[in-house]
Amino acid sequence: xxxxxxxxxxxxxxxxxxxxxxxxxxxxxxxxxxxxxxxxxxxxxxxxxxxxxxxxxxxxxxxxxxxxxxxxxxxxxxxxxx
Numbered sequence: 001x002x003x004x005x006x007x008x009x010x011x012x013x014x015x016x017x018x019x020x021x022x023x024x025x026x027x028x029x030x031x032x033x034x035x036x037x038x039x040x041x042x043x044x045x046x047x048x049x050x051x052x053x054x055x056x057x058x059x060x061x062x063x064x065x066x067x068x069x070x071x072x073x074x075x076x077x078x079x080x081x082x
Contacts, residue, residue, distance in 0.1 A: 018062040023055050030055075 030052045034040065 018058045020059060020062060023059045023062075027052055027055055 030048050033048060034045070037045075
């Protein structure tokens, strides 16, 4: 149980460090790699797919955090207006 909390804290910290622009660039590189291959090395392809999946997951988490931050700012602005 303690290990899960530690992992969740690490994931939360990592998602705050995710730079969406950099992540998109990395995903473009992975996509270009697949496009440029005449015959895909299955092992290398699997590594690329796993990397892409992790990047997508981290990006989704970060986007959710950003959305929550925007909602907090919006709520704060509405509260200030009352």
